[in-house]
Amino acid sequence: MADVTLTIDGREVQAREGSTILDACRRMRIDTPTLCQLDTLTPVNVCRVCVVELEGARVLVPACSRKVEAGMKIRTDSERVRHSRRLVLELLASSVDMSLCSPQVRGWMDRYGAAPGRFGKQVATVAQPVKVDNDLYVRDYSRCILCYKCVEACGVDAQNTFAIGVAGRGFDAHISTEFDVGLPDSACVYCGNCIGVCPTGALMFKSEHDMRAAGTWDESKQTVTETVCPYCGVGCMLELHVQENSIVKVTSPLDHSVTSGHLCVKGRFGFEFVQRRGAKG
Amino acid sequence: MFGAGGGTSSYREAEETDLIVLWGSNARETHPIFFHHVLRGVRNGARLIAVDPRRTSSAEWADVWLGIDVGSDIALANAMARVIIYEGLADTNFIAHATTGYEDFARCVEAYTLERAEAETGVPASAIREVALAFGQAPKGMICWTLGITEHHNATDNVLALINLGLLTGKVGRYGCGLNPLRGQNNVQGGGDMGAIPTRLPGFQDLEIPQIHEKFSRAWGGADFPHQKGWHLSEMFEAMERGELRSLYIVGENPARSEADQGRAVRLLSGLDQLVVQDIFLTHTAELADVVLPAAAGWAESEGTVTNSERRVQRVRRALEPPAGARDDVDIICDLAARLGSDFGRPTAEQVWDECRSLSPMHAGMAYRRLEELAGIQWPCPDESHPGTQFLHARLWKDPVEGPLAPFHAVEHDPPVDRLTEEFPIRLTTGRRLDSFNTGVQTNEYTSPLRRGEALVISPEDGARLGIEDGECVRASSRRGSVDVHVRFDHSMRPGLAFMTLHFPDQVATNVLTIDATDPKSGTAEFKASAIRIDRIPASVPSI
Numbered sequence: 001m002a003d004v005t006l007t008i009d010g011r012e013v014q015a016r017e018g019s020t021i022l023d024a025c026r027r028m029r030i031d032t033p034t035l036c037q038l039d040t041l042t043p044v045n046v047c048r049v050c051v052v053e054l055e056g057a058r059v060l061v062p063a064c065s066r067k068v069e070a071g072m073k074i075r076t077d078s079e080r081v082r083h084s085r086r087l088v089l090e091l092l093a094s095s096v097d098m099s100l101c102s103p104q105v106r107g108w109m110d111r112y113g114a115a116p117g118r119f120g121k122q123v124a125t126v127a128q129p130v131k132v133d134n135d136l137y138v139r140d141y142s143r144c145i146l147c148y149k150c151v152e153a154c155g156v157d158a159q160n161t162f163a164i165g166v167a168g169r170g171f172d173a174h175i176s177t178e179f180d181v182g183l184p185d186s187a188c189v190y191c192g193n194c195i196g197v198c199p200t201g202a203l204m205f206k207s208e209h210d211m212r213a214a215g216t217w218d219e220s221k222q223t224v225t226e227t228v229c230p231y232c233g234v235g236c237m238l239e240l241h242v243q244e245n246s247i248v249k250v251t252s253p254l255d256h257s258v259t260s261g262h263l264c265v266k267g268r269f270g271f272e273f274v275q276r277r278g279a280k281g
Numbered sequence: 282m283f284g285a286g287g288g289t290s291s292y293r294e295a296e297e298t299d300l301i302v303l304w305g306s307n308a309r310e311t312h313p314i315f316f317h318h319v320l321r322g323v324r325n326g327a328r329l330i331a332v333d334p335r336r337t338s339s340a341e342w343a344d345v346w347l348g349i350d351v352g353s354d355i356a357l358a359n360a361m362a363r364v365i366i367y368e369g370l371a372d373t374n375f376i377a378h379a380t381t382g383y384e385d386f387a388r389c390v391e392a393y394t395l396e397r398a399e400a401e402t403g404v405p406a407s408a409i410r411e412v413a414l415a416f417g418q419a420p421k422g423m424i425c426w427t428l429g430i431t432e433h434h435n436a437t438d439n440v441l442a443l444i445n446l447g448l449l450t451g452k453v454g455r456y457g458c459g460l461n462p463l464r465g466q467n468n469v470q471g472g473g474d475m476g477a478i479p480t481r482l483p484g485f486q487d488l489e490i491p492q493i494h495e496k497f498s499r500a501w502g503g504a505d506f507p508h509q510k511g512w513h514l515s516e517m518f519e520a521m522e523r524g525e526l527r528s529l530y531i532v533g534e535n536p537a538r539s540e541a542d543q544g545r546a547v548r549l550l551s552g553l554d555q556l557v558v559q560d561i562f563l564t565h566t567a568e569l570a571d572v573v574l575p576a577a578a579g580w581a582e583s584e585g586t587v588t589n590s591e592r593r594v595q596r597v598r599r600a601l602e603p604p605a606g607a608r609d610d611v612d613i614i615c616d617l618a619a620r621l622g623s624d625f626g627r628p629t630a631e632q633v634w635d636e637c638r639s640l641s642p643m644h645a646g647m648a649y650r651r652l653e654e655l656a657g658i659q660w661p662c663p664d665e666s667h668p669g670t671q672f673l674h675a676r677l678w679k680d681p682v683e684g685p686l687a688p689f690h691a692v693e694h695d696p697p698v699d700r701l702t703e704e705f706p707i708r709l710t711t712g713r714r715l716d717s718f719n720t721g722v723q724t725n726e727y728t729s730p731l732r733r734g735e736a737l738v739i740s741p742e743d744g745a746r747l748g749i750e751d752g753e754c755v756r757a758s759s760r761r762g763s764v765d766v767h768v769r770f771d772h773s774m775r776p777g778l779a780f781m782t783l784h785f786p787d788q789v790a791t792n793v794l795t796i797d798a799t800d801p802k803s804g805t806a807e808f809k810a811s812a813i814r815i816d817r818i819p820a821s822v823p824s825i
Contacts, residue, residue, distance in 0.1 A: 190730060233589055235591075247600070258593070
């Protein structure tokens with residue numbers, strides 16, 4: 001594919017035809033906030049935190065999905081962009097518990113001066129009890145920003161199981177199984193690929209959830225080791241998150257050619273057999 | 282395939298091909314992340330064909346499901362070949378350029394008319410023809426198989442029949458084409474690569490070729506080791522039966538539960554003069570042992586490499602301290618060697634690997650440093666500037682062909698050994714489920730919400746015919762033994778077919794029923810085809 005030339009923040013840049021404005025920004029090392037975007041998933045353009053100003057366009061455009069075109073003039077740090085990004089972060093953080101988001105997200109809040117408290121204390125939130133209906137993972141939708149990543153990973157972008165979707169409209173929109181049944185009664189096959197893409201900690205290994213509840217979860221004591229899944233011959237790369245000689249979480253590298261970050265139930269959760277030390281097998 | 286045994290393609294190619302045949306493979310459940318690549322291929326427009334006695338969750342994604350009778354794969358493949366030849370879809374240029382034995386092959390398949398194939402396979406002639414045309418016409422296509430092909434008494438012939446289809450249509454040695462055995466365990470491929478095959482040394486080098494033997498002997502300080510091939514697993518059991526094999530050292534295998542005809546396996550293992558078992562658990566096999574050597578878990582408690590189904594060698598690393606007393610396999614082997622009077626030293630896994638690289642040309646370029654940098658490398662990788670090999674046998678398209686030509690093999694249909702009779706009228710086949718693995722030693726330790734325990738899965742039609750309720754406990758019997766097991770009706774099953782797993786041997790010892798008829802070349806038992814009968818238990822056990 002050919003290269004096209006566009007201008008971002010006054011600098012001319014070459015970008016591959018078919019790539020996105022976000023790709024170009026990243027190549028220029030312009031830190032661009034994203035929440036619903038992931039390189040392994042099709043953009044769904046829902047969070048709007050990556051918006052940029054495109055000269056001649058009526059509205060701000062999402063950098064994550066808008067393809068580059070020759071001659072585009074783009075501003076990533078105009079007042080209009082800053083204002084929009086700030087408001088998106090404020091609205092989300094005022095209604096959702098974003099305390100387990102990555103430090104990067106907190107960095108964006110600081111950069112854009114997001115003050116979620118300014119709407120007052122009586123604002124509507126999505127606070128609700130954690131759903132614990134199986135031994136493998138929990139769903140805490142009080143942390144859900146509706147980024148759709150879990151839906152995409154459960155659907156066409158990876159797992160193709162379609163156990164979850166977005167139900168309801170407006171403030172009532174929420175991630176739901178069919179008829180809102182518990183996971184054991186749903187189509188879920190417990191691959192945990194939804195956990196792998198969740199940016200807010202709404203979806204979490206039960207082991208992590210329990211350790212956090214007990215106050216023993218401590219990422220400073222954790223190591224992450226890459227190894228290969230012990231089961232079938234596909235050869236999925238695992239990242240074993242280990243705290244005090246116990247596996248507490250399993251992920252897979254997004255850029256691994258075998259997995260693209262995705263695993264099955266055995267690779268994600270089938271590690272207990274190395275944790276039964278001293279017991280008869 | 283044609284020498285080195287390994288899948289010819291990369292997973293990525295499944296995303297960019299025109300047709301994928303899953304033959305005797307329920308990849309959706311048994312190789313789920315490979316199936317992600319297949320699904321991307323389907324989304325990109327590839328046709329998916331599933332050949333399986335059961336209408337599996339993989340078959341549900343297929344454009345065409347061929348519900349074949351167990352063990353009739355060769356009849357199907359030969360009939361497809363005949364259609365391809367008659368329709369002028371054979372790649373005659375490729376056949377003339379790169380293959381041998383075509384005339385014999387064509388003569389052999391001539392007898393496999395659609396009518397005969399329908400009779401042997403239970404698949405309608407029109408469906409066989411449709412799939413044959415689709416495979417013949419697809420510009421690119423690949424065949425992937427699993428134990429549905431290889432757990433038969435004629436496993437090698439089954440594989441050859443599929444290879445024939447690839448050669449016939451020139452679907453090998455090109456991007457998006459290929460013949461791929463999906464490996465069932467994380468290092469089945471690597472075990473073969475490393476010479477855990479009776480005739481081979483590391484890198485698939487033939488033990489019985491004097492120059493090869495001499496090369497290894499020289500590297501190993503003039504070591505004297507056998508010049509003739511050893512026994513494969515099934516031959517070992519036969520040797521135990523004859524009393525020739527009296528001492529056995531088992532590393533990481535549970536044959537007391539995983540072998541077909543379990544009663545015989547346990548009897549033979551129990552009758553040995555000496556049994557040493559090295560394992561991470563005190564398995565049922567270890568319970569029979571004179572000496573148990575506790576081992577560290579290869580994937581999480583020690584260093585090394587494994588090879589996957591696209592020939593990608595990848596690092597495994599130590600993430601956990603093993604339990605007290607459990608030791609790395611390499612350390613145990615070196616200690617054992619010292620006790621036997623050989624000094625293997627105290628090599629690290631990397632040092633062992635570097636020795637392997639110095640002796641195995643196909644691994645020579647795979648330094649640990651490069652395996653890290655490239656996130657694994659696909660063999661062959663002959664030197665440290667080589668990127669690895671995405672697909673095999675491009676050499677067959679060179680002019681002239683590099684290396685030996687690819688041979689056709691005329692193979693004949695040969696039905697399962699355990700014949701269906703009036704006394705044993707139901708065909709029992711075995712397999713895995715998504716959340717479990719083999720004899721359950723590993724998977725039964727985590728709490729899977731999907732797990733429902735062992736069951737004899739049959740069609741509702743058979744249930745009605747036998748007067749059995751869904752969930753009822755019945756007695757399943759083969760010519761070797763009986764087990765009591767709960768019945769589960771499933772619409773994926775065709776009448777006359779039953780399915781069980783090996784995942785819960787303490788609950789139901791499925792392998793009491795299976796037959797140890799083995800393929801003489803691969804040594805694989807015919808787990809996929811037992812003949813059973815199903816009887817109601819008079820004093821009925823309450824249903825689950």
